[in-house]
Amino acid sequence: MTYRNPPTTPRKSATFDDYTLSEIRRAAATGIYDIRGAGAKRKLPHFDDLLFLGASISRYPLEGYRERCDTSVVLGSRHAKKPIELKIPITIAGMSFGSLSGPAKEALGRGATLSGTSTTTGDGGMTEEERGHSKQLVYQYLPSRYGMNPRDLRRADAIEVVVGQGAKPGGGGMLLGQKISDRVAEMRTLPKGIDQRSASRHPDWTGPDDLEIKILELREITDWEKPIYVKVGGARPYYDTALAVKAGADVVVVDGMQGGTAATQEVFIENVGQPTLACIRPAVQALQDLGMHRKVQLIVSGGIRNGADVAKAMALGVDAVSIGTAALVALGDNDPRWEAEYNELGTTSGAYDDWHEGRDPAGITTQDPELMKRVDPIAAGRRLANYLKVMTLEAQTIARACGKNSLHNLEPEDLVALTIEAAAMAGVPLAGTNWIPGKNSF
């Protein structure tokens, strides 16, 4: 009888995991960084790490289905003659025509309009189908200024000066050649088929003092009618919010790193910027320190998925949230019905993020005339409206359970955190304790 040493189970490195190894091989083979769409995919402290307390002896709840819980919000009341009035505090984030197909943009407009909320243009100008089907349309003012013109500025309902976005604070836009169709090229004044890398900085202003003058110009051009938003990526939310307020913003939009992009380097998406949860309290604090909380409205985006996320963000002090990725999923993005085609592209439904390649089986992130036919703007708009309705009902359910007759009455005291990290970021106690890390001792 021969003795055999017990075998050692093969062990993979936690540092050099399968994904990391595949990325090294891919980089070595292609000589180019990985570009993809969507936001950060890594596990991050998020709204899931917060819980509502609900009513108890000291707080009494409101009857679900009986007692009113207000969801409306007014944006832009600081300076604008015509603020935006929304029925629900969930808006559709900026996504460009170019990165999205025309029918997808139309569907977003239809869904938002059915729900009494706003949708937003993107880095590519305003299209007729989008303007026509959006009752309230926010027009983005971006560094590239593709398609920017005073007529569209005046027929917008609000203007959003985009400084940055959560997926890539400090990064510019990217739309690769395969998606530059004739129409996209014409709107952007660029040759067809070239890689379009739009600027990361605005061409005619730098810094908060210039921004103030730029906002003045936009107000003068539009006769002080339109609310002016300033959108920043989740980089330095306290100072960015304070500086946006100082520059004269009516609304500040803070987009955390889970917020999506049409196309950016993977390394950028996963390693630059802060999680949405970490951005909210500093932004709210800046508004409170300036005496501007609820006077300048705060919109937060990046990883909002359901009514609980909406309610949690609002409890932390935001006035409204914005959704992009979730809205695309509602339209049909990454739907398992296209699984065979996702497999052909070397991926699977739920993981498809090569939005820049323009071969989206769901017909959303494409300019391919055949693929985009797969989006029926009316049906997809209806799905988005259904989804927004569910999110609103969910948020109301939670608010009523906390005894609130308006989503805006939710407060940090309604929340606890499941992890020390989330407690520190959200500024709420760790569950089962009265400890708020960084604010008091355990």
Place this chain on the structure above:
Amino acid sequence: MPATFKATHDQSPSQASRVFDLDVQSLRELNQALHKLTAGSNETAWEVLNPKGNHSVAVGVDQPVSIDVRGSVGYYCGGMNSGSAITVHGSAGPGVGENMMAGSITVKGDASQYAGATGKGGLLVIEGNASSRCGISMKGIDIVVHGNIGHMSAFMAQSGNLVVLGDAGDALGDSIYEARLFVRGKVDSLGADCIAKEMRPEHIDLLQGLLDRAGVTGVKPSEFKRYGSARTLYNFNIDNADAY
């Protein structure tokens, strides 16, 4: 060929024009009055007195009226102009004529940074010098500078024409797309993907037309060199990474 310019702060309005005195009336009143103009209005001539470096003077005007600004202006004078003919009888701060759609703007003095930024149409004439980033991201505008222009001019310029009678600073036309650059003097350096190009007969004709529209006399198109895109960076290639 450095331009010499003497600012004329002529404060005497002519009889026929509608006069706005920014010492008395507000900027907002001025711009709103200009925006209320409709096609065929009789108020075709406007004068703005005492601009005194105010920002956003005569922005977003979309009727073909003439606007004489008697003095120097701050940021974004004539921003998004869509048809008016603006003359600044002084110098202009940053972003004069930014995102212009149509019409014309003439600056009798010098212009600061980003003159004509992202402009999509119309004609911007700087009779003095223009600072850095002149014509940045231009998208169809024509810009004629009698003097010199600063560094990084025509950065990411997409379309339109930039004519410089004097010299250009460093990194002219960096990452340029399809805009055409004509420089009569020396160019300190060219930016990434910007190269000197042959002046063919059609370019001579084009340039002559631009000089005529800008009221430039005594200068021949043959004195200029043409610059434009080498088009090597239009589609990303890792072997070009050093160019960025």
